[in-house]
Amino acid sequence: xxxxxxxxxxxxxxxxxxxxxxxxxxxxxxxxxxxxxxxxxxxxxxxxxxxxxxxxxxxxxxxxxxxxxxxxxxxxxxxxxxxxxxxxxxxxxxxxxxxxxxxxxxxxxxxxxxxxxxxxxxxxxxxxxxxxxxxxxxxxxxxxxxxxxxxxxxxxxxxxxxxxxxxxxxxxxxxxxxxxxxxxxxxxxxxxxxxxxxxxxxxxxxxxxxxxxxxxxxxxxxxxxxxxxxxxxxxxxxxxxxxxxxxxxxxxxxxxxxxxxxxxxxxxxxxxxxxxxxxxxxxxxxxxxxxxxxxxxxx
Numbered sequence: 001x002x003x004x005x006x007x008x009x010x011x012x013x014x015x016x017x018x019x020x021x022x023x024x025x026x027x028x029x030x031x032x033x034x035x036x037x038x039x040x041x042x043x044x045x046x047x048x049x050x051x052x053x054x055x056x057x058x059x060x061x062x063x064x065x066x067x068x069x070x071x072x073x074x075x076x077x078x079x080x081x082x083x084x085x086x087x088x089x090x091x092x093x094x095x096x097x098x099x100x101x102x103x104x105x106x107x108x109x110x111x112x113x114x115x116x117x118x119x120x121x122x123x124x125x126x127x128x129x130x131x132x133x134x135x136x137x138x139x140x141x142x143x144x145x146x147x148x149x150x151x152x153x154x155x156x157x158x159x160x161x162x163x164x165x166x167x168x169x170x171x172x173x174x175x176x177x178x179x180x181x182x183x184x185x186x187x188x189x190x191x192x193x194x195x196x197x198x199x200x201x202x203x204x205x206x207x208x209x210x211x212x213x214x215x216x217x218x219x220x221x222x223x224x225x226x227x228x229x230x231x232x233x234x235x236x237x238x239x240x241x242x243x244x245x246x247x248x249x250x251x252x253x254x255x256x257x258x259x260x261x262x263x264x265x266x267x268x269x270x271x272x273x274x275x276x277x278x279x280x281x282x283x284x285x286x287x288x289x290x291x292x293x294x295x296x297x298x299x
Contacts (some may be wrong), residue, residue, distance in 0.1 A: 117253045121204065124250045128205050166208055169215035169286035173208040177280035178251045180242040183271040187238075191222040191229050193268070194240060197261045198222070201244050204254035208245040208282040212236040215284040248276040 060068070139156055165171035182189060198216055201209060209216035214231045223230045228237050244251055252274050255261045262272045
């Protein structure tokens with residue numbers, strides 16, 4: 001019995017010696033509660049994806065596929081060219097619409113008598129073109145039906161020569177028409193305004209025009225010369241006097257339409273008077289210029 005007690009004491013002593021050695025090695029006393037706790041069991045590690053194994057992807061929704069297809073945008077060269085062309089076309093249409101809107105606005109604000117005058121002028125231009133067409137058809141019929149076609153051809157050629165001489169300014173002309181006088185005391189009338197007047201008179205059917213002793217022809221140009229104006233290199237001074245041969249009923253309304261020549265000049269503080277006459281003489285002549293290179297094909 002005593003031997004068993006001695007053996008138990010030795011075992012206890014050995015256990016205390018072992019604890020003392022662990023305390024000396026760790027530098028701190030062992031917690032007595034630790035002996036009473038169960039051994040720690042490591043938590044199971046989460047399942048990791050093996051390297052190289054791909055996770056299954058979630059299917060995309062319709063909206064996600066649409067966004068992925070539209071963004072980021074990818075443009076080709078052809079698409080860029082088409083986009084530029086469409087932009088240019090749209091810009092041109094916008095400018096055209098704006099221009100038409102301005103014209104419509106001017107006509108919308110015009111008085112009834114002004115609108116009637118504009119319509120009469122358009123009808124007159126249409127009638128002049130129709131008369132010219134009928135005259136050419138008549139000449140053709142006369143050439144085809146005349147017994148002496150050579151004599152008829154010479155007569156028509158001489159008549160045509162006189163007409164072309166009037167247009168070219170190489171012969172004098174007289175007939176009904178108007179006289180327009182522009183008083184410019186402020187010096188605000190510029191060359192482009194006089195050129196607009198010439199173009200408006202031509203469009204209204206003017207057959208011969210003379211400005212301050214200078215014959216106006218197809219190649220006439222108007223430039224500014226200080227405080228005055230130059231026509232074909234000839235300096236003219238105020239008042240600017242236009243002698244125009246044509247149908248007075250067409251020429252005068254063409255100058256007085258809303259936004260036309262007279263209204264534009266009056267905005268520049270110029271005074272404009274237009275007088276009708278049964279006889280206007282245009283006697284300023286131009287020297288016939290021989291072409292340097294062009295020759296008649298019949299020679």
